[in-house]
Amino acid sequence: MTAIDTIIVGAGGRGNAYGQFAMEYPQELNVVGVAEPDDLRRNRMVSFHDIAPDMVFNDWESVLQSDEKRSTAIMNCTMDRQHYESTMKMLNLGYDVLLEKPMSPILHENIKMVQKAEDDGRLLQICHVLRYSPFWEKLREIVASDVLGRIVSVTHQENLAYYHMAHSFVRGNWRNVESSGPMILSKCCHDFDILLWILKQDVVWLNSFGSLTHFRPENAPEGATARCTDGCPAAEVCKYEATRLYVRDGSDSFANHVSYIPTKEARLEGLKTGWYGRCVYDCDNDVVDHQTVNMELENGTTITLTMNGQSEEECRTMRWDGTKATLYGKFSALGNEITIHHHLSGKIEKVPVIDRDSSGHGGGDFGIVRSFVNAIQGKPDASITTARESLESHLLAFAAEESRLNHSVIYMPDYRKRVDAEARNMDI
Ligand SMILES: NC(=O)c1ccc[n+]([C@@H]2O[C@H](COP(=O)([O-])OP(=O)(O)OC[C@H]3O[C@@H](n4cnc5c(N)ncnc54)[C@H](O)[C@@H]3O)[C@@H](O)[C@H]2O)c1
CATH class of the missing domain: 3.40.50.720 (NAD(P)-binding Rossmann-like Domain)
Incomplete structure (x- = not known):
């Protein structure tokens, strides 16, 4: 090759x-x-x-x-x-x-x-x-194997660690709808995609709730300064205090955003002038800090997707209830877990899942590049995320945002037709 x-x-x-x-x-x-x-x-x-x-x-x-x-x-x-x-x-x-x-x-x-x-x-x-990490491949295989029976309901949580929420969606790149986009799109188009990929069904009905509740000026501690480096009196009690979060030597994905120069000095300087030194209660953020989406599929299966930014650990957790068994899962950089509780036998089965390599997203970062390379070589794999399939996950996120803002319930077949017709008539 x-x-x-x-x-x-x-x-x-x-x-x-x-x-x-x-x-x-x-x-x-x-x-x-x-x-x-x-x-x-x-x-x-x-x-x-x-x-x-x-x-x-x-x-x-x-x-x-x-x-x-x-x-x-x-x-x-x-x-x-x-x-x-x-x-x-x-x-x-x-x-x-x-x-x-x-x-x-x-x-x-x-x-x-x-x-x-x-x-x-x-x-x-x-x-x-x-799609390219062994955890989700295994989950898809289990669901397809009928071990769980017919899936009746899915509860899926995207738990953002509090420091990641502050980093990306309050201080950083994805904090503002105008400059980036709605958070349910930025963060959860992955989740919509993976759910559809496993369930192989279209969403028919959808609604959504959520808001920006915490990262607002009225929640700032007494006397908080505009930057953590300005001698903020709340430094000791604030979990978002920036020098604690970012001032360290070495290369890592959070501190690199403050400065690619991997020294404490460079990062401290970066906090004095850059985005990441700002008080989390005094930023130009307007994206939500929690949102829930309810969906009903063609076959009646219901899904609740919850995204929240106050988790102690960065992970996705889930519960899949089928007519034969219940599955609990956790997808985390600290370790993956899949446990199946078989209803009839009462047996509790732990399913081992080992990441394929050390690349990000449980091996998914390398997996997608390999898939892309293979597709160019004329050998597309079964997991390939075509643009058409990806579009569906994006449409669900946009529909969720519309529902959240209007407090409406969305009938997806009509929504798809409407937005497709609008795009065809639009010269953008
Ligand atoms: N697949 C995932 O799980 C995942 C995770 C994080 C981010 N993302 C997405 O990946 C994209 C990049 O995110 P990131 O975290 O790498 O951000 P980043 O800010 O680290 O990287 C973006 C880079 O683009 C550069 N850039 C700016 N203007 C440019 C131009 N005109 N031409 C070329 N480069 C330009 C910036 O200087 C920056 O280095 C975003 O769309 C983000 O939403 C995806």
Whole structure:
């Protein structure tokens, strides 16, 4: 097999996660180009992959300026609001595209991208990485095997650790609907996707509730300062105090956002001026901090999905009740668990799940890159997240947001038709 050559666009957290695959499996993937405005990030990527000077760009616009394709594949790891314009151009130039989720925070842009990829016969694969981790593969296998019987109800929790909530959805990239998108889309399009993938049924009815309850100015401790580094009197009692959360040596995904320079000094400086030093009660955040979505499937199965940002541990937990057995699951970087309680025999069965490798999302980060590479080689796997399938998870998230804002119940068959017709009539 010849390695597929790719350009990585956006050398941040995700770009590096996928670049790592090329370093470990050079016979499968070769990073031949990078586009990134930040000097430090761009240079790191250049040195990791030994990229030729004429394939180093400051932004996605420069890569796509020439009408000539510069590689077979391209990985679009820019921020959410940049996805649409750049991806449409990439597809236009004939690249096979691996696109980060969410596809776009603008509803109709998602539909347009899928239409474009299908019309042009191009591969547009969305990074719903969970499909590629052994935990979710095992859960899908169990449900398909009928061990649980007919699934009657599913309770699925996306538990964000309190520090992750503050990092991403209060201080960081996904804090504001205008600049990123609704949180149920940013965080849970994965969850919608994985539920549909396992249950193989369409959602018919949906409603949703949720709000921003905690991260508001009225909840700030007495005398709290605008930045944690301003001598805040609440430093000792506030679990979001930034120096405690970020000032450390070494490279990790949270502290890197404050500064890629892996020293305490650089991180302290970063907190004095950057997003992550801000008081969590005094940010320009407006996305929710908890939301629940109720769904009914074609066959009557009901699902409750709860996303909350006050968890002690970052994990997804779930309960699947079937006519033969109940399954409890936990998907966590600290260890996965699947336990099946068989109703008739009373037997309690622990199902072992071992991550395939050490890449993020329980091995899903490498799994999706391999799947993308295989699909380009003409060998698409069964888990492939086609843009059309990914669109459905995005539509559910948008419908949930509409329901939450209007306190309405959404009939998905009508919703799908309405938004599809709107997109077709729209010139965006
Ligand atoms: N699949 C997942 O589980 C998962 C997890 C986290 C984030 N994401 C998504 O991945 C994407 C990237 O997130 P991230 O955490 O890596 O963010 P990040 O901020 O670490 O990386 C984005 C990078 O894009 C760069 N960039 C900005 N403008 C650019 C331009 N014009 N051209 C090229 N690059 C540009 C930024 O400088 C930055 O380095 C987002 O869409 C995010 O929602 C997906």
